Amino acid sequence: MPSLLFYLLALITLGFGFMVVTGRNPVTCALCLAASFTGLAALFIGLDAYFIGIIQILVYAGAVMVLFLFIIMLLDIKAEEGKKLNLAPIISGVLVAVLLVVQIAAVVSSTGIADKTSENTPLALSEASGKIGRAALPTITNDLKEGTLPDAKLIGFTLFDQYGFHLQVIGLLLLVGTIGVVVLSKREKGGAA
Amino acid sequence: MSVLEIIIALPLLAALAVGLGAPARAASLGATFINLVLVLVSMVQYAGKSGLAFTQSRPILENPSLNFAVGADGVSLILALLTTLVMLAAVWQIEDRPNIFYIASLLIGGGALGAFLTTDVFFIYAFHELALIPTFLMIALHGRAEPAQRKAVAWKATIYLGAGSLVLLAGLAWVVLEFSGGSKLTFDLEALRNQAKLTPLPVEKQGQLFFLLLVGFGSLVSLFPFHSWAAPAYATAPTPVAMLHSGVLKKFGLYGLLRIAMPLLPQGAQVEWVQNALLLMLLGNILVMGLVTIHAHRLDDTLANSSVMHMGYIFLAFAAGTDIALKGAVMLMFAHGVSIALLFGLCGRMRNQLGTLEYSKLGGLASHAPAFTVLFAFGTFASIGLPGLSNFAGELMIFAGSFTGFKGTLTNLHWTVILALWGVVMSAVYMLRAYRGIFHGGTNAGFYMIDPAFSQRLPFIMLAATLLVTGCCPWLLLNLMKTALP
Amino acid sequence: MITLGHYLVVSGMLFALGLAGVIARRNIIIVYMCLEMMLSAANLALVGFSRFHLVNGLPDYTAQSLVFFTITVAAAEVAVGLAIIVALFRTKQSVDVESVTKLQG
Amino acid sequence: MSVFTLEAGIALLGLALLMVEAFKPDISRRTLGLTAMAGTALALVLLPFCGTTQPGFMEAWHQLDTLAMFYKGFALVITLLVLWLTLECAPYLTRFTLDGRLAEMFSLPLITCAGMMWMASARDLVTVFVSLELVTVSFYVLVAFARKSAFSLEAGVKYLILGALSTGILVYGIAWIYGATGSMNFAAIGEALADPATSKPAALFGAALLLCGLGFKVAAAPFHMWVPDVYQGAPTPVTAFLSVGSKAAGFVVLTRALDAFLAEGSIIGSEIQALLLVAGSLTALLGSLPAMFQTSVKRLLAYSSISHAGYLLLALACRESARFDISSSGIVAFYLATYLPMTVLGFLGLGLMRANGLGEDIKDFAGLSKRNPFLALLMTISFASLAGLPLTAGFLGKLFVFLGLADHGYWGALSCAVIAAAAGFYYYFKTILVMYTVEGSDTPALTISMASKVVAGALAAIILVLGVYPKPLQKVLAADKPAIAAK
Structure with a gap:
């Protein structure tokens, strides 16, 4: 996969993922999740996993998302406006996430498996x-x-x-x-x- | 099937039968009486032998090797006799009480018999715990105090004894791991002892392990400074429980030290720091508790504290470790058990009739209840250590056995013996004061009691007679022990 | 050049994002979406590893079968989960995590 | 007859009951429940006669060693008891269910039971995942089953969120283990881990994540937070099922995974062992210490279940030693076998009290000895055994764990375990004392059906008999050495 395309898809996946986590309106969140999963499906396809990529779109972006949206509409859940932010869980959430990413980066950089590319393992x-x-x-x-x-x-x-x-x-x-x-x-x- | 198995099973089965609705008094008295006869017969059969007799081992698990193994030598038989005697007396003197009194007495007695007569560390420990639980429950349920207070007392005892049991468990686990030898883990006491003879531990390690066991067993025996549960528990406990726990169950800790700690770790008690610590603790028992007892102003407090105090003499024998002293320790365990059970039994009757045990309110009971007074005098004099009653023999042997090896300079041990002798004086002071204050002197109007009926005197007469017989003929018991240590 | 490491880092970041959302968000439905994100991130790692762990010169399809199973399980979980959330909403009229506080010691 | 037929039969029976209920809605719940129980009992009877040979195509992911057979029997027993408990609790349970229905409460446990039986045999991570999820999803439904009770729904949501979280972590862990070792098969993973060429950080990361995911299922610290809430909110039979069945299934998977992670020469062995010791000690303490301050018996049992998970983890951390003929997996199996009767007895008691219109708080136990001495005695036996009183089954399990720890010289973990056990004595006996000493309000005497008396009495008898005569379980204790160690 060309580097540029990978970075673009990664950006879509992670960017929309970030919006799911931060979004205030559940409908927006659900739509962002669908977008994020579409990016993810494209990444799957980039890994030569066409079938998985397709069912990722079918099941997630199709069925699961519709279910989420349906429930959100059915229950008429409004955006959490007017509520004050609860700092403790947010800080701990960010902290855990950062630690995890650092950990994963450390693991990835220290193992030889991670250096494989589609060129050296065709x-x-x-x-x-x-x-x-x-x-x-x-x-x-x-x-x-x-x-x-x-x-x-x-x-x-x-x-x-x-x-x-x-x-x-x-x-x-x-x-x-x-x-x-x-x-x-x-x-x-x-x-x- | 060994006779010992019957002896252990009888009280437990009787408890079950009473629980299921059998006539409580008949079943309990029958079972305990048969038990007493069985123990006496076994003692006669054992006379002249040495080592374990009546052995029987039923495998429970192969590896780790766990057996339901019974076996008895002189020491176990003497303690079994003590248990059956006190259990019979305790059951006998119960009057108009719910069945749970009988059940608890039988369970405590049966548990104690199990602990004394099995030879597998696992079951020794387990039977003791079995006996402890009814003790707590009875204090909490039927203790002689306000519900809140008796619950607090029961809690205190539970926490001290529970913590002590856990320390003990750790010590025993260490023993088992250390002395199992070979490839197989075993809980069998004989096998552990053989291994300890083959490959003794380094002396310093023996000291550490001995100290751990000392703390574990010691807190069950109210060794200073782990003693503070004992006095309130005995003062609060219902009469049969007080008799059985102070008379019998408390001896389990001492028995454990004698059967497990001393033979497996022969030099453990002689390691300098362990011996010094033990001497300090037992002096705490004798002197501190002696002073506390002198200042008690209720009979049950006096008895409870004196029971804690007298344990100090027995620990002295362990610190000395000579054969004479240890035989004396067994003798004193027996004598103390009988005499304190007698005193607690009588004390319970007094409380029932008089409603108070405050010295300031009592006096001159002798004129109304002569038989009662005589029985109480037996207990008092035995407790002081009057010659002719069995406590004397035990105390004398301990002091004599501990003072051996005197070569011009006084060691810490010798100093302790000298200080401990003052304990005898103190116990004379408080026991005689109690006796005189209650039975002689001016009659206090309103507190008046009469002798119990003859059938109710019998259990106490039995205990008093035991004190007299074994006091005049201590060889009856001493001949059963070629050596105190197996 | 895009290595397996790149995919793993993306999967790790997506996983961490989801975890952060689970911890920080209060809306149960959004928490649930974040959980789906975590599962998908795990799938990305699995597919990545399977692509670069060649068996007979082909990606390892045992791993991709597991991905297939995870997707299916996730769908079933979403269905049951949303049913429970709907039932809860009917009794409480709220999907705030903090409304779920009746059970306490 | 193969075991596989039996497992499939149990699942099919669950489906059949559903169908019957669907087409014949007026069938009484007693018939349904008793049919389910009869099927389970039949399977239990047939289990020992099943051969342990299996078709070759199953060899790759399915194994039938002693341990697997033991856990299959275990799953059947607990399912049988849970079905019975459900029947007993039916009168108050149906007040909270959809249209007062209970049919799914009989069929879902059967399917869950089949899932647990498959878990017991799982030989690779795919099988583990699939059967584990079957169990988990069934539990989502079961926990929230009393849907008209806000407590049950809350418990359902909590279990759902944390269950899904643990699934995510589990899959991620599987991914990394697969990435590091190139296989999903436990034996192959063990071999790869013994190879120094395998990437240690990746393997360790994956193994740790996998253990976290499984830690959720067995309620290990620090992933135990959900347990008290979920246990308290779920219907009592489901709580019993969760705390015994789900935990045992989690532990059999942990046993298999650790056989691979801690195999001879494993590059991550010492780290995983340290992790287990720390997690086990923490779990035992975090279960026992908060339990001292609980006022609800159901919550107390939940915390106690956490601390038992701690002892089990500690047992897993001690591998075989030369002195001990008992493998750590044997100790775990033995411990769970003793844990089953005492926990179920505790929950049965709770369920019976609930069925008599009483609450589940400690204060509701006041004066129980007067209202129903038999029930009080049974609860006493159950609690005494949970506390680990000698001569009860609970003591032997703890003893083996402590001996194992001492034998390996893990003094720190041992002292944590002892402290937790001491705290355990405190809170169990506090409850026992309340039953006997505190005068209750003047509620009428409790009534218990004869059948319940028999079941409860049998459980109590098992506790006492196993406490002095554990030999029947000897075969489990000496369970076959892990397949990998044998190689």
């Missing part, structure tokens, strides 16, 4: 087609031979080959979530909830 698509063993479905190997990264197919293969069980657990989890939503927000038969 994807070897056509060579990979011969090596991927069980994942060697014709459609995947063909894609690889053609030099494109069939990452949705590869993720799908990993999910259903290695993580079939986990997928079902996640399904159960979504079901539990659904039950939870019904139990918690259904109106009572007897009238007002």
Whole structure:
């Protein structure tokens, strides 16, 4: 990824993220979050993770954001105006964040892993087609031979080959979530909830 | 199945039965009486032997090796006899009291028997804790004071004894880790002792560990300066609990020092700083508490404080560490237990009848209650150490055994013995003053009591007779101990 | 040149931003958004590591599967979470963290 | 029959109950509850007969060693008890639920139980994450289940926010561990950590984050702040489930992760060990000391649950020693096995009082010995065991922890643990004394159903029997050495 584009996307992600944290109006915050996640999705794509990038947009910027906005509108939550700022949590929040960033920067600068770039660790698509063993479905190997990264197919293969069980657990989890939503927000038969 | 297991189980089962609705008095008296007979029979069987007898070990865990192991030698049997005697008397003298009095007495007695007759450090500790809990509860529930005050007293005792138990636990854990040897952790006292003989600790370390155990066990025995819970607790506790705790349960700390600390750390008490600290503490017990006792103006205060004070003599034996002194210590443990139980029992009766124990309000009871007076006199004279009663033998052996090794210069130990002798004088002063003040002199109108019925005299007669018999024939007990230390 | 370190720092900053928001903000819904940001930041780190940890010359797709799971879990969490928040709002008419103070020792 | 079938069966039973309730709404809650209990009990009976072989494709992420089987049984037992507790608490619980329904309170614990059973077998971080989240999300719903009670909702929101926060931290930690070691599999992580070429700062950072994330789940300091509020607000059966089931599941994952982090020659071993010791000591103290000032028994039990987490962390910090045949994971398993009956008994007592229209404050316990001597006795046994009184199950667990600490010479941590235990004696016995000494208001005698008496009596008996005869758990204590150490 060209440096300039990376910095631009990072700026979008972090800048809108910052606005979420500082914004006073929940609607603005939600929209900023969507923008931030779009930037993040672009970063994913820059990391050759097209599938993840797409579902990041679909799930977050699409579904989750709509849910947030819907709730904000439904509950008619106003901006927190007129309330005085509570300094202690703000200061501690900033402090924790700064410490964490310093820590992460220190870790990143001291490990060799962080120096990898897409130049020194390039994807070897056509060579990979011969090596991927069980994942060697014709459609995947063909894609690889053609030099494109069939990452949705590869993720799908990993999910259903290695993580079939986990997928079902996640399904159960979504079901539990659904039950939870019904139990918690259904109106009572007897009238007002 | 060892007879000792039956002895331990009987009171606990009786407590359970009473809890489930069995007739309280019959069950308790029956169980304790059978227990007394069993202990006496075992003592007769043991006579002439040495080492552990009646052993039985049931594995509980393999590694760390934990067994429900019972076994007794002379010292344990003497203390078991003390326990059964006092338990019988304590249960017997209960009148018109809720069942919980019986249950608590049986639990305290059963716990004490368990502590004296098991040979596994884990169970020794655990049984003692089992006996402590009903003590606290009974003080808090049925103590003889205003609810707020008795709760405070119970709390104080709980905190002191709880903290002491924790220090003790730390000490015991250290002992177990230090002396387990080999690859297996064991709680078995015999195995620990063997290992201690094979690979004794360096002397300085023995001193440190001994001191830790001394503080742990000592606070259970009201060793100065960890004593301040004892006097209010005994003064407040219901009669059977006061009898059992001061007479029996308190001896657990001393027993522990004798069974665990002394054999495992033979030089521990002789390390100079430990010995000096111990001597100072026991002088605190004897002299400071002696003075406090002299200034008490209620009978229960006098008895409670004197009980704290007398512990000093026994610690003196530990400081000296000679065989004679330690045998004397066991003797005195027995004698003190019987005499203080007798005195607390009588004191409880007086409080019930008179409603007060203030010396200033009492006097001349002898003319109305002659039998009571005679029984009380037995307790008083035993407590002073009159020849012919068993306390005398114990005290004499301790003093004699501690003064050995005198070669012209007086060591700290010898000075302590000399100072401790003054304690005998002090106890004569306060006990005789109490006796004269209550039973002789002018009759105070309004405070009038009569002798208890004969059946209610019996438990006290039994205790007094024990004092007399073992006082005239101390060899009955001494012959059971070839040596005081295993 | 953009290294893995660059991605990690961006992910770390986003994570820290989210954490700061969780600590500092009082509006529960915004706190919840910040939590989503933290999860996404973690996903960025995972995807970054997976891209540069090549297996057979391809990104490591076990890590990306985990990202897939996290996104799904996050969606379920949002749904349940918002349901609880709505229920709370119905009883209290407020989404201020400080209104959640009935439970105290 | 494979264990896997059993786990799937439990989850399916949960779904089936939901379906039945949906299509036949007039089914009585007793039938539902008893069916759920019967299923769980059946699974519990079948568990020992299940083979520990598994199809090859599961080997990579699923293991069936003694520890896993033990924790699976543990999850089933606690679920069974929680279902029972729910039935007992139903009369007052239904006042706060949607239309007085309770069906989900029977099916969700089953699904949670399946999640815990999967956690017990997890061999890689993906499985850990997925099953852990299943458990966590179920708990979000369960905690807030009494939705007409503001307390329950507040507890739900608090648990939600902090649970989501811990999930975030956990995932971030997983990311860094994966980044540093290149794998999600515990065994492979252990091998990579033993390799000096692995980047130490990155591995340490990831491991610390992962431990923080798990620390939330097991209520370790300094991430314990949510516990008292959530425990107090949640419906009592859910609190019991959280404090026993969720904690045990968290600890089995911690055990597995630490087997990797503290494996022989690990480059981050000493740091993680120090971290555990500090966190364990802090947790024990921060649980015990504030507990002394609580007025609500439910909060007191919450703080006590925190301090127990502290002892467990300290146990984890002591790895095997030559003197001890007990591995630290064995001690943890043993401790949890003793922790289960005493905690559940405590909460059962609370639930029964609540069902009789009483509160949960210490002052509500006044004169309990007069109103219901049996219940007072049971609560006394439970509290005495929680305090660690000898001859009760609680003492042995603590003893092993203390011995382990002393054996390794961790004197600082040992003294913290002892101070916490001493404080524990204070607050448990304070409550016991209130039951026996303080005269209560003249509320009528409590009534307890016969079945509850049997269950509670059995729990008390287990506490007492395990206190003097822990041998049945010996097999757990001598649990197989961690797979990595064996290599």
